[in-house]
Amino acid sequence: MTAVPDVDGAKRRNGSSLDSTARMLRAKWRSASLAAGWRFPSDWGLPEVDTVCAALTAGGPNEAVVSGLGRARAASGAGLDETLTDLAALHAVVADGDRHGGFVVPDIDATPSRLVRVTALAWADVALDRYAHTEVTEPLTGLPSASYLRTRLAEVYRGAARAGRTATDDALLLTVSFDLAGMASWPRLAAMILxxxxxxxxxxxxxxxxxxxxxVLAVLAVRDADIAAQAVALRREITERMHADPQLDDVSSPAISFVRLHPTYEESCALLRRIGRR
Incomplete structure (x- = not known):
């Protein structure tokens, strides 16, 4: 197999610290992985790749080395399928690299199950940790997402049921919606941010x-005497902010509405979806 030129970024290890045998193994592995579908060649090279190559040429990698590669792949954003295909490419190069003129076909089913298990568990450990710490905010406004609002809504319904009440007795939605049809991109973004x-x-x-x-923005609030005054204050705050930006002169004032929750959580979730499509 002809090695694909290594164009990894300067901040990544390029195998220069390896001996000639390990460098050749690295080049063959990279070529096999790219041929098997690795999507972004510049992302393939990692320090852990060199560690694996050095360990292989020194007698074989232990589980810690393979696990380190799996964790590094997950941390760099590689998917599990891509990570395991890359592992299969390495195994094919080591097992069959001297046959068929150096051409190998990675086969995950032919890769030792122990290596697959160690790599997959390490990848999943990092991936799940990242998922657990995923932000629940919408990037433009910095407000929590609709998904988070549904979670809070479920808590409101459970709390009301435990108290022998209905959620409609205790809470309501306040919505803020703009008519931004036909507006240029900057006024649309600025209006929502403000x-x-x-x-x-x-x-x-x-x-x-x-x-x-x-x-559309929304607030899940307690149903009390202060909510009307807060709605008035909100309109004033939005108006003042928008008037301070001449580029928003053509943006009409938002509609601020009180929306009654529905009797069941499922019905209120459907309501949120309808409001969000305005």
């Missing part, structure tokens, strides 16, 4: 704020 900032300023207590859609 409205989200105003929302956080007014509802700075236990209420749950969220971005429901491209032009």
């Amino acid at each position: 409205a989200a900032d105003a929302l956080r300023s007014v509802f700075d207590g236990p209420e749950t704020t969220a971005a429901l859609g491209p032009s």
Whole structure:
């Protein structure tokens, strides 16, 4: 097999510290992995690749070395299928690299199950840890996502049921929606960012704020006497912020509405989806 030129980034290890045998193994492994479908050649090279190559030429890698590669692949954003195919490419090079003129066909089913298990578990450990720490905020506004609002809504329904009440007795939704049809991209973005900032300023207590859609924000709030005054304050805060930016002169004032929750959690989730599509 003809080795594909290594164009890994300068910050990645390129195998220069390896001896000639390990460098040749690395080049063959890389070529086999790319031929098997590795999507981004510049992302293939990692320090752990060199560690594996050095260990193989020194007598064989232990589980810690293989595990380190799996963890590094996950941390760099490689998927599990891509990671295991890369492992299969390495195994094919080591097992069959001298046959068929150096051409190998990676086969995950032919890869020793112990290596697959160790790599997959290490990859999953990192991937699940990253998932557990995933932000639940919408990137434009910085507000929690609709998914998080649904989680909070479920808690409200459970709490009301435990108290022998209904969620509609205790909470309601306040929505802020803009008519941004036909607006240029900057005014659309700016209007939502400013409205989200105003929302956080007014509802700075236990209420749950969220971005429901491209032009809709919402608050899950306690049904009490203060909510009407907060709605008035919110409109004032949004208006002041928008008037301070001449580029938003053509953006109409948002519609601020009170929305009653439905009798069941499932019905209220469907309501959120409809509101988010406005």
